Amino acid sequence: MAAFSYAGTTVAVGDDIADSHRSAWDQLARPGTWWTAAERLAIAARGRHRFAERATPPWLRAEPPADEHLPAEAGPVVDLVTLDAARIDRQSADGAVAALGGRGQGRSTLERGQGRSTLERGQGRYVELIGIVATVAMIDILAESVGVGPEPLPEPLPGEPSEERPDGLGDIGAHVPALDPFPFANVARALSLVPDANTLFRTVSVPAYSAPGFDRLTWDTPLSRPQVELVASRVAAMNECFY
Amino acid sequence: MTLLRASGDAIGLDVDLGAATGAVEGGGVPDGEALVAFTEAAVLADRDELAARRQDLLEAIGPAAAGHAAATVSAFSGLVRVADAIGIPIDDGLAAVSADHRAELGLEAYGGAANSAAVEVDGDRFSSIDDLFGPRVGT
Numbered sequence: 292m293a294a295f296s297y298a299g300t301t302v303a304v305g306d307d308i309a310d311s312h313r314s315a316w317d318q319l320a321r322p323g324t325w326w327t328a329a330e331r332l333a334i335a336a337r338g339r340h341r342f343a344e345r346a347t348p349p350w351l352r353a354e355p356p357a358d359e360h361l362p363a364e365a366g367p368v369v370d371l372v373t374l375d376a377a378r379i380d381r382q383s384a385d386g387a388v389a390a391l392g393g394r395g396q397g398r399s400t401l402e403r404g405q406g407r408s409t410l411e412r413g414q415g416r417y418v419e420l421i422g423i424v425a426t427v428a429m430i431d432i433l434a435e436s437v438g439v440g441p442e443p444l445p446e447p448l449p450g451e452p453s454e455e456r457p458d459g460l461g462d463i464g465a466h467v468p469a470l471d472p473f474p475f476a477n478v479a480r481a482l483s484l485v486p487d488a489n490t491l492f493r494t495v496s497v498p499a500y501s502a503p504g505f506d507r508l509t510w511d512t513p514l515s516r517p518q519v520e521l522v523a524s525r526v527a528a529m530n531e532c533f534y
Numbered sequence: 535m536t537l538l539r540a541s542g543d544a545i546g547l548d549v550d551l552g553a554a555t556g557a558v559e560g561g562g563v564p565d566g567e568a569l570v571a572f573t574e575a576a577v578l579a580d581r582d583e584l585a586a587r588r589q590d591l592l593e594a595i596g597p598a599a600a601g602h603a604a605a606t607v608s609a610f611s612g613l614v615r616v617a618d619a620i621g622i623p624i625d626d627g628l629a630a631v632s633a634d635h636r637a638e639l640g641l642e643a644y645g646g647a648a649n650s651a652a653v654e655v656d657g658d659r660f661s662s663i664d665d666l667f668g669p670r671v672g673t
Contacts, residue, residue, distance in 0.1 A: 302588065303597040308605055346579040376618035377645045384621060421619045429612035436576045436604035438588065464649065466621035478613060481620040492616060500609035508537075508544035514595070514602035517547055520538035521563045522606040524554035525573045527535075528639075532614035533646030534624050 295442055302437040307498045312430050312442070318491045319423065320445035324455055325415040325485065328447030331423055333361035334369055335444055338424035341373040342431055343441075360447075364390040365420060372424045377531040384466035388413035391420070411456060414467045415485055422488030429495045457486055478534060535639070536632045538563075555639050568594040569603055576607045623650040 295312040297304035319335060322328045340355040355366070368387045371379060379387075392413020407415070431441050461471030463480070470483040482489035500523070502510040510516045527534075535554050542549035542563070553561025553570060560566030572591045575584035591600045624632070636642055 301592055301597060302604055303601040304604065305601060308601075308608075343579070372615055372619045376615045379619050379621065380645065380648060381621065384619070418620070421616055425612035425615045425619075428615060429608045432576060432611045433604055433608035435579065435581070435584065436572075436588070436607055437601070438585065464621075464623045466619075466649075469620075469622075477622045477625050478617055481616045481622045492612065496609045496612050499605040500613075508541045512602060513599035514606070515545070515564070516541035517538060517545065517549060517563050518565065518569055518595075518599070519602065519606050520535075520541050521549075521553060521561060521566055522569055522573050522603050523610045524535045524538045524551070525556070525570050526577055526607055526610035527614055528555045528641075529574065529577045530611075530614040530618075531644045531646070532618055533636075533641055533644040533650065534614070534617035534622060 297437060297439065300437040300439055304433070304437055305498070308433065311495050311498045312433075315426055315430065315491060315495050316442065316445045318487070318494065319426070320448050322448065322450035322452050323419050323423075323485075324487050325412065325419045325452050326423075327360075327452060328450065329360040330362065330365070331419075332444050332447050333358040334365055334420055334423045335427045337361055337366055337369045338373050338427050339431055339441065339444070341370050342424075342428045345374055362391075364393070365416075368417065368420055369424055372421050373428065377533075379466070381466055384417070388417045388467070391416040407454060407456070412454075415454070415456065418467055418482050418485045419488045422482050422485065422492045426492050426495050429499065433499070457483070460484060535635060535641075536628055539635065540631075551635050551639060557639075565591075565594045572600075572603060573607055576604070577611070618646050621646070621649040 295309045295316070297309055319331055320328055323331050326334065336358060337355050344352050368391065371383065371387065388410065390413070392409040392411075434441055457470065459470050460468040463469050463471050463477065465481070467484055469480045473480040473483065479493070480489075482492055500519070502512045504510070508516055510519065535551050538554060539549055539551060548562055550558050550561040552558035553563065553566055556570075556574075560570065563569070568587070568591045572584070572587040575587040588600070591603060595603075641647065
């Protein structure tokens with residue numbers, strides 16, 4: 292079990308937040324739906340490296356350490372999602388899906404995912420990669436914000452990806468399919484093409500932005516709802532996120 | 535930003551949404567300036583500035599509220615990447631009530647605006663969050 296101890300910080304981090312980070316690390320160490328555990332952790336390491344230099348001008352960024360488990364096609368997609376997500380349009384998303392879907396040709400993983408189309412493989416790998424990158428970003432910026440160092444990534448567990456694709460997918464106008472209909476906000480189904488990725492992401496995001504009675508406009512929490520929404524809005528604007 | 539305005543309205547707070555884009559300081563939200571300064575330092579990964587702004591925030595609102603602020607920065611640092619990388623359109627109700635301030639604040643210039651080009655705007659007021667996202671909401 293990973294540590295994620297925030298007890299020594301001057302900022303009071305809730306136990307539910309620390310627990311969610313431990314759970315995310317446990318999930319991350321397991322094989323996913325479209326990536327092995329070693330690949331997931333290589334994606335996480337690349338995302339962590341890029342996220343740490345998010346304010347560094349591109350020409351000053353260091354080359355990430357080589358990782359034999361990181362598929363060549365995945366590295367640029369990790370960089371794009373971590374550093375420039377607001378610039379991702381349909382064309383660039385389709386390009387990422389195509390690149391990731393073709394992976395496996397001529398490699399030891401040739402047989403993986405062959406029961407699925409190139410498009411299905413690519414979409415699944417793209418969505419799972421986004422879930423990993425976003426989850427690590429959430430955990431790392433929390434650590435930075437309260438003044439502690441990053442938690443070491445876990446060791447990968449053996450096993451193969453399940454390559455499962457849920458029923459009930461539809462075109463909701465996003466770059467990839469999502470569950471449709473869906474009873475929650477669109478952002479809550481963004482990763483629903485890969486339920487495990489959605490679970491990983493929401494394990495961390497929900498406790499970090501919630502209170503009893505989320506749908507009430509007043510929260511009985513140390514930070515009032517307008518204060519929470521001011522912080523949320525500033526983060527969104529600085530990242531040029533339209534949603 | 536819609537929830538910033540709505541949550542302010544709910545307690546009689548006249549919030550200037552320009553605080554979200556950095557056009558104004560604090561926006562009328564209690565301790566808004568300290569919250570925004572902390573948020574900006576965190577997003578920009580400025581470690582020295584972040585240490586100073588964290589201390590300011592602690593003195594302004596205390597460790598428990600500062601913890602919630604850090605958690606909110608965390609959540610939205612992930613949410614924005616998921617929303618933009620997946621290209622999800624904004625929810626119909628949200629599109630309706632946010633049309634005015636999106637134009638006013640220049641949010642339509644963001645790259646992700648194209649993902650919501652087909653969302654229909656119908657009506658301009660709401661009485662609950664259900665009207666924005668549907669009967670059950672979540673992040």
